[in-house]
Amino acid sequence: MTGLRRYHAAVWDEPVxxxxxxxxxxxxxxxxxxxxxxxxxxxxxxxxAGMAREDRPxxxxxxxxxxxxxxxxxxQETLGMAGISLFGTxxxxxxxxxxxxxxxxxxxxxxxxxxxxxxxxxxxxxxxxFDLILREVSGMDQFVFQAGGGAHAAYTHCAVTRAYFAAKGxxxxxxxxxxxxxxxxxxxxxxxxxGFKVITLMLEEDGYPSVEALKAAVSERTAALMINNPDxxxxxxxxxxxxxxxxxxAGGLCxxxxxxxxxVMGKIRAxxxxxxxxxxxxxxxxxxxxxxxxxxxGAYGCSDELAPFLPRPVVVKAGDRYRLDQDRPxxxxxxxxxxxxxxxxxxxxAWARAMGAEGIDxxxxxxxxxxxxxxxxxxxxxxxxxxxxxxxxxxxxxxxYSFETLKEETGVGVLDVQNRMIDFGIDAFWLSHEPxxxxxxxxxxxxxxxxKEDLDTWIDVLAEISREAYTDxxxxxxxxxxxxxxxLKGDALEDPARWAMTWRAYRRKRAAAAPAAATISAG
Amino acid sequence: MIVxxxxxxxxxxxxxxSDGAATIAEALRRGARPRAALHTTRALDALARxxxxxxILAGAGALGADLAAGAGFAVRTVAPATPVETTADDTRxxxxxxxxxxxxxxxxxxGDGTARDIFDVVGxxxxxxxxxxxxxxxxxxxxxxxxxxxxxxxxxVDSVERSTHEAEVMDIDEAALREGRVGAxxxxxxxxxxxxxxxxxxxxxxxxxxxxxxxxxxxxxxRDLDPARLYLIGPGTTTRRVMRALxxxxxxxxxxxxxxxxxxxxxxxxxxxxxxxxxxxxxxxILGVIGGQGCLLGRGNQQLTAAIVRRVGLxxxxxxxxxxxxxxxEAGLFVDTGDRELDDAFAGYRTxxxxxxxxSIVRIDAARTATAA
Numbered sequence: 001m002t003g004l005r006r007y008h009a010a011v012w013d014e015p016v017x018x019x020x021x022x023x024x025x026x027x028x029x030x031x032x033x034x035x036x037x038x039x040x041x042x043x044x045x046x047x048x049a050g051m052a053r054e055d056r057p058x059x060x061x062x063x064x065x066x067x068x069x070x071x072x073x074x075x076q077e078t079l080g081m082a083g084i085s086l087f088g089t090x091x092x093x094x095x096x097x098x099x100x101x102x103x104x105x106x107x108x109x110x111x112x113x114x115x116x117x118x119x120x121x122x123x124x125x126x127x128x129x130f131d132l133i134l135r136e137v138s139g140m141d142q143f144v145f146q147a148g149g150g151a152h153a154a155y156t157h158c159a160v161t162r163a164y165f166a167a168k169g170x171x172x173x174x175x176x177x178x179x180x181x182x183x184x185x186x187x188x189x190x191x192x193x194x195g196f197k198v199i200t201l202m203l204e205e206d207g208y209p210s211v212e213a214l215k216a217a218v219s220e221r222t223a224a225l226m227i228n229n230p231d232x233x234x235x236x237x238x239x240x241x242x243x244x245x246x247x248x249x250a251g252g253l254c255x256x257x258x259x260x261x262x263x264v265m266g267k268i269r270a271x272x273x274x275x276x277x278x279x280x281x282x283x284x285x286x287x288x289x290x291x292x293x294x295x296x297x298g299a300y301g302c303s304d305e306l307a308p309f310l311p312r313p314v315v316v317k318a319g320d321r322y323r324l325d326q327d328r329p330x331x332x333x334x335x336x337x338x339x340x341x342x343x344x345x346x347x348x349x350a351w352a353r354a355m356g357a358e359g360i361d362x363x364x365x366x367x368x369x370x371x372x373x374x375x376x377x378x379x380x381x382x383x384x385x386x387x388x389x390x391x392x393x394x395x396x397x398x399x400x401y402s403f404e405t406l407k408e409e410t411g412v413g414v415l416d417v418q419n420r421m422i423d424f425g426i427d428a429f430w431l432s433h434e435p436x437x438x439x440x441x442x443x444x445x446x447x448x449x450x451x452k453e454d455l456d457t458w459i460d461v462l463a464e465i466s467r468e469a470y471t472d473x474x475x476x477x478x479x480x481x482x483x484x485x486x487x488l489k490g491d492a493l494e495d496p497a498r499w500a501m502t503w504r505a506y507r508r509k510r511a512a513a514a515p516a517a518a519t520i521s522a523g
Numbered sequence: 524m525i526v527x528x529x530x531x532x533x534x535x536x537x538x539x540x541s542d543g544a545a546t547i548a549e550a551l552r553r554g555a556r557p558r559a560a561l562h563t564t565r566a567l568d569a570l571a572r573x574x575x576x577x578x579i580l581a582g583a584g585a586l587g588a589d590l591a592a593g594a595g596f597a598v599r600t601v602a603p604a605t606p607v608e609t610t611a612d613d614t615r616x617x618x619x620x621x622x623x624x625x626x627x628x629x630x631x632x633x634g635d636g637t638a639r640d641i642f643d644v645v646g647x648x649x650x651x652x653x654x655x656x657x658x659x660x661x662x663x664x665x666x667x668x669x670x671x672x673x674x675x676x677x678x679x680v681d682s683v684e685r686s687t688h689e690a691e692v693m694d695i696d697e698a699a700l701r702e703g704r705v706g707a708x709x710x711x712x713x714x715x716x717x718x719x720x721x722x723x724x725x726x727x728x729x730x731x732x733x734x735x736x737x738x739x740x741x742x743x744x745x746r747d748l749d750p751a752r753l754y755l756i757g758p759g760t761t762t763r764r765v766m767r768a769l770x771x772x773x774x775x776x777x778x779x780x781x782x783x784x785x786x787x788x789x790x791x792x793x794x795x796x797x798x799x800x801x802x803x804x805x806x807x808x809i810l811g812v813i814g815g816q817g818c819l820l821g822r823g824n825q826q827l828t829a830a831i832v833r834r835v836g837l838x839x840x841x842x843x844x845x846x847x848x849x850x851x852x853e854a855g856l857f858v859d860t861g862d863r864e865l866d867d868a869f870a871g872y873r874t875x876x877x878x879x880x881x882x883s884i885v886r887i888d889a890a891r892t893a894t895a896a
Contacts, residue, residue, distance in 0.1 A: 181850055181883075188881070192880065192881065196880075197880040197881070197882070198880065198881045198882070199874075199881075199882050199883065199884060200846065200877070200881070200882070200883045201883065201884055202849060202850060202852075202855070202883055202884070202885055202886075204855075204886065209884075210886075212871075212872060212886075213872050213884050213886065214884075215872075216871070216872030216873075216884045217872075217884040407682075407684060408678060408681065408682040408683070408684070409681065409682065409683060410683050411682075411683040411684040435846065435847045435850045435851075437850055437851075473683070
């Protein structure tokens with residue numbers, strides 16, 4: 001396609017830093033001791049003999065500009081997080097530097113959670129204010145930010161559920177949690193980790209489980225329903241209120257995993273649908289950074305009835321002061337140390353304040369509009385179909401597509417397409433959680449922050465790859481070609497004998513694997 | 524294409540298969556009517572909708588050529604005409620001729636016996652798709668319905684990748700079975716196309732997870748058995764895990780009876796099962812889901828007659844299957860006991876155990892027309 005810009009990643013064929021430098025080279029040369037300090041004890045004397053290393057560490061010896069240049073090159077070899085990334089099944093948003101700056105301020109960066117709470121008043125105020133915002137968004141009565149991610153918030157719900165039914169004397173009997181096959185798998189996993197039996201409902205013709213299936217699953221053993229809506233395919237279950245009623249009639253709790261909140265922000269409140277608790281991912285939906293396994297926050301909110309069982313401490317406002325309420329005898333205890341990844345909460349608070357209620361509502365409209373615009377264009381591309389095509393209700397913020405036709409007709413599958421996308425300088429999409437109900441799946445999410453030009457660029461790349469698949473499948477199957485490195489064989493990831501997390505392990509395993517090759521390269 | 528024109532004859536008249544000329548004669552004498560022709564025509568119609576231009580290599584007359592020509596295909600006859608009483612030799616001879624001529628895919632109508640006869644000749648050299656028409660269809664080469672078989676053949680021929688996977692060819696020795704001896708046999712692995720809708724995973728890890736999850740679920744089931752109850756267990760690899768959890772090897776393809784941790788019998792016939800049931804007050808049934816078709820009763824476990832299932836009671840049924848297998852089903856599970864009333868009583872939602880303390884609620888339908896005899 002002629003409209004696509006040419007792209008090639010930087011290629012710096014450099015060795016790893018452990019193999020760079022020269023003996024004796026230094027970044028900084030320190031002056032000799034001043035006369036009065038020369039006889040003072042060495043810092044090393046402070047370390048107990050049993051804990052001190054015998055040999056100096058084998059660090060690479062480089063000058064400062066060499067180090068900076070090397071890491072600049074490494075950064076140039078990545079796509080970074082500011083490109084076009086319609087990852088999918090995870091909302092990706094631009095993280096504004098103004099929010100980052102709030103988190104860098106020493107009033108936040110230089111404090112410690114064990115400081116006296118009188119010295120943390122500003123921070124506690126932000127936590128409380130953001131709690132109030134999320135209450136407004138969800139209809140819930142109390143939020144906590146201890147969970148270090150979405151799955152962790154799902155686990156929080158299981159811990160709260162356990163404490164709630166233990167207090168009622170029903171925990172022995174209520175040992176089942178119900179979820180669905182297109183709810184994020186962390187719900188089933190955390191329920192099992194918390195000791196519950198898990199019942200997973202399967203999809204029926206419309207793309208969601210039937211009310212009858214739920215009725216068959218619910219009993220006096222039901223502790224909770226844990227569900228995404230819209231689900232992992234962007235399909236909204238229209239019977240959700242009835243689902244909540246059915247579970248409540250049986251005495252169970254209902255947890256709304258709002259991982260896919262972007263499509264319904266400002267449109268529905270979990271509490272108004274009857275849910276007892278919900279979860280938002282601040283590192284996705286609320287504009288704080290996501291990715292790389294970095295800090296995340298699963299904001300968990302619940303009704304007054306469940307609030308006594310929340311993990312402690314809870315930030316409360318008393319008069320015009322804020323304090324950390326530790327005296328909560330029915331609490332499920334600690335989910336994580338202290339009160340969570342607070343810098344992320346501050347960024348999410350900054351995002352929410354910048355957006356305002358109308359802005360959040362509009363962002364949801366835009367993300368649904370953008371997804372449906374994409375859907376129209378993507379389905380016009382040869383080889384792409386969508387899940388449950390007979391369900392003609394509009395998808396919300398994302399749509400589950402399939403490259404099954406492309407694969408059957410050209411041999412090019414979704415993993416090949418992923419490899420080829422990065423040749424155009426855009427991020428590859430994510431596929432689908434397992435199991436793959438839809439073959440060769442992908443589930444891009446447009447979100448509200450990319451403009452039409454960016455979406456068109458992304459779609460044009462897929463159109464071009466489809467064209468290539470039908471005319472020159474070899475190029476797609478051998479991609480990437482324009483990247484810093486070429487196609488990786490994933491088999492090493494399956495083989496512990498070839499994993500190397502440290503330089504020492506790398507050298508040992510490489511030597512063990514190929515002594516002959518090492519000899520040749522030495523020659 | 525190969526049609527075993529007498530496939531399925533034995534089942535309707537309780538002969539546990541249709542292998543051997545004497546059996547066929549007995550089945551015909553009892554009034555059995557072959558369904559192979561009907562099912563083959565349906566598969567061919569589905570094939571014609573996508574690939575009406577396909578050329579079909581077939582045995583003469585009832586071995587396939589007549590039906591293929593009738594469906595409007597260009598047909599080349601590769602094996603000479605035979606008398607009405609077709610034998611397994613005809614199937615093997617036709618398979619050898621098709622293999623020699625070279626074909627993209629082999630579509631055949633029959634049951635496990637036919638699959639085995641073809642597999643003996645072509646091995647994994649020629650991908651095969653079974654049109655379900657036999658009594659026993661344990662083998663994983665069968666499509667769910669005749670239409671699906673035709674559709675799969677067309678899609679496979681059209682696909683560039685022509686991806687296949689290993690599918691079990693299983694059969695039991697019918698002559699021995701009728702003499703009361705049961706020999707369960709995994710005969711080998713044929714190549715069969717990866718069918719659309721069947722879950723594909725980018726890595727093999729979930730399969731290993733499935734195995735471990737099923738073993739753990741089997742241990743849970745074994746641990747919770749009521750010692751005062753007679754359990755009928757099987758057939759298949761999944762329910763064999765329960766037998767192994769109980770410390771017994773179990774028969775792969777048969778129904779085994781266990782009570783109080785002791786094996787009362789392996790590979791039982793319907794008659795033997797009834798005798799065991801007569802001697803017990805309470806019974807339970809532990810079933811797996813056979814192959815990728817979602818059949819719970821009526822395929823490969825015909826010894827569980829409708830009367831036996833009624834006697835055990837629908838409330839005393841335990842189902843064990845891998846989550847991925849259940850998720851892959853396009854339309855839930857189905858039962859085909861031959862007893863419409865019982866099938867209807869089955870209809871609804873039932874628990875399927877998928878792992879340790881993990882289960883699913885799956886819809887069970889009464890047999891659809893495609894599977895009814």
